[in-house]
Amino acid sequence: MKIISTQQDDFKEEFDSILARAKTDIKGVSAIVTDIINEIIEEKNEALKRHISKFDKWEVKSDDELLISKEDMKQAYENINDDLKKALHTAYDRIKAYHEKQLPKSWIDFEKNGTILGQKVSAVDKAGLYIPGGKAAYPSSLLMNAIPAIVAGVEEIVVCTPTPNNEVNELLLAACHICNISKAFKIGGASAIAAMAYGTQTIPKVDVITGPGNIFVATAKKLVFGEVNIDMIAGPSEIGILSDKSAKPKYLAIDLLSQAEHDEMASSIMITISEEVAIQTSMEVDNYLKTLSRKEIASKSINDRGAIIIAKDMDEACDLMNEIAPEHLEIMTENPFELLSKVKHAGAIFLGENTPEPIGDYIAGPNHTLPTGSTAKFYSPLNVENFMKKSSIINFSSKAIDELGEACAILADTEGLTAHAKSVRVRLKREK
């Protein structure tokens, strides 16, 4: 695995190429996705059926066939072994407990002059979850998207997932059963996003769409943004690790590889202040690589997009990591908590040697849907507020409008909005 130093002459170029890691460039697919969305808007279920025939290679004979039955979900759940069942329930309980702590409260506040101001927080009516199918059909994705919506109090939660050859992933079905999903549909890709954004005879129009997907799904989410809300536009997975000499190279190596095995486009970057740890970790990566079931993917990711950077001190290391703003950040140092204030941008922060990133993918509790490609500078992990919205509450007493009304009218006049000013002044004059 490549080792570079912040002291070498061409460090800036090397680091810029890390910063320029895979961004989702939607130019190439925008036109295709726009066509797909327009077909769904115009032809609804008819277009859905045509897209399923084309992409998933099966024929939908009646609209009912689009729906996955609750009975199938229950059956799939009963078919899985007890250890897995228990693991899924543990994950469900812990994810739920964490997200419950995020739940914002409505509030109200009173002023002496009788003014009441507040903020009402409430769930959206309907949420749509997109869950990829085929080889990337992860039951954990269903848990991580459904549970924040459940905790937010969303009344209707809809799932769309592609079913190539009309085969539904059993594990996904089992997770749907655990989350008590009532409406799941056999439709994937941009068609699914369009169907949930605009509604069809079978699939309800929702208010918010979340969930991972390929470039077609990501592009569709961007294009329907405004018609519905979306969580974020996510790219390939990535990890950043900050380490010092106290860190164990074996742990660091397998953690770097656990991102790399996701995707050839995934990126695994460690910044360390120990040359010894850098060298040892690089060797351990090579050792592990030989044994991994997904070694081809992981090798390509590590070779093309991986790097170990040796920094002169931890301040420099943190500054560089803030520029990267990684999706996952492991802090593997002697006192990881002391770096928490220096780390400004990261989706999820894993502290200390007993906290490998996969713990956060499945079981810790926080969401695994995280901002990628430096967007942790402005996006948050998927959370209950993605499924909620706020309304301001304003109540003025007659005393309050007497105190503040004229200032308000002056500002309205200044902006040339005379009806605005008048609507205040008729109150000041108590006109009947």
Place this chain on the structure above:
Amino acid sequence: MKIISTQQDDFKEEFDSILARAKTDIKGVSAIVTDIINEIIEEKNEALKRHISKFDKWEVKSDDELLISKEDMKQAYENINDDLKKALHTAYDRIKAYHEKQLPKSWIDFEKNGTILGQKVSAVDKAGLYIPGGKAAYPSSLLMNAIPAIVAGVEEIVVCTPTPNNEVNELLLAACHICNISKAFKIGGASAIAAMAYGTQTIPKVDVITGPGNIFVATAKKLVFGEVNIDMIAGPSEIGILSDKSAKPKYLAIDLLSQAEHDEMASSIMITISEEVAIQTSMEVDNYLKTLSRKEIASKSINDRGAIIIAKDMDEACDLMNEIAPEHLEIMTENPFELLSKVKHAGAIFLGENTPEPIGDYIAGPNHTLPTGSTAKFYSPLNVENFMKKSSIINFSSKAIDELGEACAILADTEGLTAHAKSVRVRLKREK
């Protein structure tokens, strides 16, 4: 003003046309805006100068001329009269106090087995505020966009505003002085959005862009979403009023008109359970219309997009209003608070006869940047969290990973991610 009843035969068609009120259709301008954005990405300041020459009709001779000086802001502030100064400061203080109550806290939580989970909330580094110029250059827009960013703790706040013929709106400058804006630039439209999203030699790349604008600005914001975060995609302004027989027709009429005067595309809808109030309000609207300075705009808005709906009871009225999900909602009934739980979707809710909507535009405290066109079903008013982001915090003890690690590894195995499983199991075995 048109009065319709929920009991009439064609009510559904009438109501559907209300629901289909102006949505921002960006198809027509997407290609133009995409070109503008690409020019800014490729040519940076050179493109900015060309666009200023074309749209704002003045020639930028050096890059420095793009910047509005702090001295000019101070001078503009000193030039305004004392009443306006006082009104602006009152507005600033009240908006600031309200937004401070929204400020989310980072939190941390401890489990018996030593697990520590939390959520760090922090401000983005840089925010860009777009403020329209010319006739719609509202100092209140600057206050409403800048103050949430200030309260969030954003270190660098940048303002872009168009300056036709190189003339800056003095009131806007005064508001910039009050908000202590250090960097304001003379650039408007899609060019300004692109410049703040990608950065130029003069204008910094920001993390979040907020602020109102025409269809070119709205389209540019949608297109750069993902490269930066944005607040929302806003359309024409609108008001919904719920009223019963206790409401004063004069107040209702001028409140409907205060939305109508914004824009011919604005929409003013009242749903009342009193036929008497419906008829009286319609007459008062006609009376007021004769006297308004912006009567041509207001008349067109009221005629094309205004309506008074007579509902059979308040439950029906609330259900209809929830479908409309208006930007502004006034509840002008005998006991407005009792409807707060029935009202599910609205940007801001104004309660009682002393709380006309313009109070919320300027002085009450809550933000006046609100979701339009039914998007209150999923968007929130502009708030401090638009300028903040979260990071999950995870710390497992050795006891915690012993308890939960195997369940995590089982889930990773199930999903075929063996490096994930291994990264947990090397810890369980305490491999060195």
